[in-house]
Structures are given as structure tokens and as C-alpha cells.
Amino acid sequence: MATVSSLYRRVLPSPPAVDFTSPDGKRLFAEALEGGTMEGFFSLASCFQTQSEPAFCGLASLAVVLNALAIDPGRRWKGPWRWFDESMLDCCEPLDKVKAQGITFGKVACLAHCSGADVQPFRASQITVDDLRHHLIRCTSSRDCHLIASYHRKPLKQTGTGHFSPIGGYHAGQDMALILDVARFKYPPHWVPLPLLWEAMNTIDESTGLLRGFMLISRHNAAPSALYTVSCRDESWKSMAKYCVKDLPNILKAKSLDSVPTLLSHFIDSLPANAGSLIKWVVEVRRKEEEGPYLSKEEKERLFVKENVLQQVHDTKLFMIVHDLQCAHIQCCNCSSSSEDSITRIAASVRSQGAAMLSGNLVSSDGFCCRETCFKGVQANGGGPNTVISGSVVSEGNEQGVDMLLPMPTLSMSSCNSNLCNESIKYPSSAVVLTVLLLALHPSTWFSIMDEKLKTEFQTLVSTDNLPDVLKQEIIHLRRQLYYLKACKDEEYEDPVPPSP
Numbered sequence: 001m002a003t004v005s006s007l008y009r010r011v012l013p014s015p016p017a018v019d020f021t022s023p024d025g026k027r028l029f030a031e032a033l034e035g036g037t038m039e040g041f042f043s044l045a046s047c048f049q050t051q052s053e054p055a056f057c058g059l060a061s062l063a064v065v066l067n068a069l070a071i072d073p074g075r076r077w078k079g080p081w082r083w084f085d086e087s088m089l090d091c092c093e094p095l096d097k098v099k100a101q102g103i104t105f106g107k108v109a110c111l112a113h114c115s116g117a118d119v120q121p122f123r124a125s126q127i128t129v130d131d132l133r134h135h136l137i138r139c140t141s142s143r144d145c146h147l148i149a150s151y152h153r154k155p156l157k158q159t160g161t162g163h164f165s166p167i168g169g170y171h172a173g174q175d176m177a178l179i180l181d182v183a184r185f186k187y188p189p190h191w192v193p194l195p196l197l198w199e200a201m202n203t204i205d206e207s208t209g210l211l212r213g214f215m216l217i218s219r220h221n222a223a224p225s226a227l228y229t230v231s232c233r234d235e236s237w238k239s240m241a242k243y244c245v246k247d248l249p250n251i252l253k254a255k256s257l258d259s260v261p262t263l264l265s266h267f268i269d270s271l272p273a274n275a276g277s278l279i280k281w282v283v284e285v286r287r288k289e290e291e292g293p294y295l296s297k298e299e300k301e302r303l304f305v306k307e308n309v310l311q312q313v314h315d316t317k318l319f320m321i322v323h324d325l326q327c328a329h330i331q332c333c334n335c336s337s338s339s340e341d342s343i344t345r346i347a348a349s350v351r352s353q354g355a356a357m358l359s360g361n362l363v364s365s366d367g368f369c370c371r372e373t374c375f376k377g378v379q380a381n382g383g384g385p386n387t388v389i390s391g392s393v394v395s396e397g398n399e400q401g402v403d404m405l406l407p408m409p410t411l412s413m414s415s416c417n418s419n420l421c422n423e424s425i426k427y428p429s430s431a432v433v434l435t436v437l438l439l440a441l442h443p444s445t446w447f448s449i450m451d452e453k454l455k456t457e458f459q460t461l462v463s464t465d466n467l468p469d470v471l472k473q474e475i476i477h478l479r480r481q482l483y484y485l486k487a488c489k490d491e492e493y494e495d496p497v498p499p500s501p
Helices: 023-035 041-046 057-068 095-101 105-114 129-140 194-201 236-254 260-269 297-314 317-328 339-359 430-440 443-448 452-462 469-490
Strands: 117-123 145-152 162-171 176-179 190-193 213-219 228-230 279-281 368-379 385-395 398-406
Touching (some): 023 162, 023 176, 023 190, 041 162, 057 145, 057 213, 105 145, 129 213, 190 194, 236 443, 260 317, 260 430, 260 452, 297 430, 297 469, 317 452, 430 469
Antiparallel strands (some): 117 213, 145 162, 145 213, 385 398
16 A cells, blocks of 8 residues: 655745745734734734644634633533633534544534634625625734634645634735634745635535635623533434424424413424433533532632522423423323433332332332422431432322432432422423423424414413523523524524524
8 A cells, every 4th residue: 555755844835825934924913013903813822723633624723712712611621621622622523523524614603602602604605805804804903803714725826625724913004814824734824815815715615515704703792601502412403403493383383282281292292302412501511510629719609690590490480381291291200211300200209109108008109199399408427418308199188298318419300399399409300401492492483383372372481571681691592502503504604693582
């Protein structure tokens, strides 16, 4: 088998490019710095890195920009440190696939959004070179916005095909942009004429059949989500997007819906089999950090906000209906088989067994039903934390309270009644997940309901108008996430602004 010769860098084609370290490159830098269009350069240079794989240019460009914007990834990189690295940008496309095939413009934009940034993607079909110049001047004149270019190397007389790199500066007098090429093993940073860069952007990516372009990446004006995020790491979000956009409206038309419980029953029963993995909870990602012995003031404040948001979900009328409906589908509180409801299943078993013992029936728990569940943390003598599960059961018309001590940490889970008495709600239950999903769907989703009275009633239930401000912002955040995931799936960025909440 023939072997490929090893390479150490390439000779930068000049012209059209000007090497950043050359005398002319240094002069351009000094003049642009004096002109005020190198403001973003220093934060990018402080976080600059070389792509670790030949096809990781999109991931490396995004990691540089996210770190330059000082966006906290909210999860560990290595040791105790939180820092964006290419290896962490696997949400929208598996790393093995990116390594083999590269990544598309739409997926990079989606990754930026999922990573907590505000994204404005523009394909070449949407803009002109004058628009590019306007956006570039705005970005390079500030420190809170950066531009990532998606372009073909051929117009620049460079070897290779499609490529991503951040733009580090602009020289107004000579109309040149500074490309901070993340393939530093190949080409150094270099200045190129902006019209030529525009020509390189105005090329078709053969993998999608769509034009390349650029995206503006900045920090969100609003605080990051305290509780909810959406992951497109697996395929579940694709089936859910199809269900919400195409299937659900047809279901609402086809079914004879005459009440809110009936509507919700059809919604739950028709969910895709993998719907449960659509919503990924930040609490699960950070659980280990939150349970550590040492928490910063900022982390403690975030935990407080998170628990407050969860409580606000529990206080909604929609949650009460979803919760009661969920319990109506089970017998004797034999709740969901998911791991998140395991405590509830234990509680149901304890109550039924307790009622059986009280009635002298140690064989079967059939015929018993629970009324309420309460979880309380206690400290056993000489031992660690324990959980007391208290419940009321009904057998043949007689109600009796049952308590049992379990050697496990106190957790707050939903049970088969709306009268929960846990002191703090820390982890979302399946009923919370469904409630939040219903609230996050775009209001137009429910236009297909045929019964006008039911439509009005249900739209009132899912309206965000009367929600507490913190929960409302969480729902709007998730709604925008769902929009971007659909856009990522379809590679559709003709309108870079999400629909209004």
C-alpha cells in the first residue's frame, strides 16, 4: 500500500493573502488597531487553538469563540475546570462522524446555540458583500460578538475545500479581513481582501447543496437556563420534531376530543417511543457537582433558582392535570418504569404491603389504592441519612396510614397524588417533563383543535402569560431551543430569527 508523504505546513499563497507575521501583515494590524477594528482580536488570541483533527475546523472555531466570549459551559472539561473543548461539542453530530466527514454550516450554528450562545447565521444567498462588511465592522469593533466564516479555500488559491475559521479583525482602508485559521499546522493567520472572502463564502457545500456563509456569535442578553436544555445528541429529537410539527396537528383533528383529559391522553399515548430522552435536564448533567461538599456562592444561588422553577411547574394547573392523568393510567400507584420514578414505585409497594399486613392479608396487595405520599429525611442513630415514606392506603373502604424507613438519601419525586408534602423539589419527574414540553410547544400547535370551547380552555392552560417570570423565561428558552433543533435538522436558516414566543 502506498504511503502518503508527511507534510509540515504549506506555503501561504500570497497574493491574495498577506501573512499576519510579515512586515505588511504587522502594518495592517497596527493600522487596524488604530482604527478600532481589532477589538475582538485579543480575546480570540487569548483562547486560540489549533484544530485537533483535520476535519475539526468547525468545532475548533466554535470552541475558540465560545471561550473568547467567556461563556460557561456548565460542565467539566478536565479536573475541576469548566472550559469548552472540541471533545465537548458532540451534541448535534457524533464526533466520529465529524472526524470522518466534517460538519455542516447548520450543525455548527446549532452547536453554538446549544452551547449557550446567541447565534445569527447568514448564508450567502441572504446577504451581499456590503452586508458582510457591515456585520464584520460591528463585530471587530467590539468584544462581545465574533464572526465565524464558512468558506471554500479555492478562491483564496489555497489547497483543500470547505473550511471554518474565526475572523479576528478588519482593515477598513484596504478592505481586508484577518482570518485566524484554526488549521495552524497548514496556514498561519492571514489577511485577505474582503470581496475575495465573500466569493469564497458564496460557494455550495456539496454535502447539503446549500451555500456557505458566516455566523455571528455573541452572549445571550438574558441569563442562561437554570433548569432546562435540549440535546440533539441522539435521534430522539428528530422524531419528536416530526411529531410536534406534523403528527400532533393531525391527531388533534382526527380525534373526537371533548375534554382536556381526553386531549392529554391522546397526546401522551401517541408520543414517539423515544420521547422521554428528548429533554435533557441540566440537573442530571451537574448532579455530581451539586452533590459535592463544596459549592460556590454562584452555584448555591443557581440551585436555589432551579428548585424555585421546579416548584413553579408543580404549582401550575396544567401540571396538576397531567399528574392526575398519569396516575389514572396506573393501578395502585404502580408508576412509570423509568428510573426517575423508582422511589415512587417503592412507596407504592410499601403502602400496599403495609395495608396487607394491617388487614392480615400477606399474599396479595390487589384492591389497595394509595391516597398520598410524603418523603421525609431523618438521621438514624449511628447511621447515615434515611428516608421515611409515609402514605395513606384504602382497603375495602377503610383508610389507614403506613410508614416505612428506607436506608437511602432523601429524593423528591412525584407520586400518584397532587398533595405532595416534600420540603424541597430537586429533581424533575416525568409529569414535570410532560408539563414543560406542553408549555414549550409553539402556541400555533393547538390551532388544530376542532372544538372551539376546548381549544380556548386548553390554550389558557398552556399560555405563558400568567406564569412567574423565571418559569416563563425557562419556557421561552426551551421553545427557542426546539426551534433551532428543527432548523438544524432541516439545515433551514433562511430566517435566522426564531419565531416570537
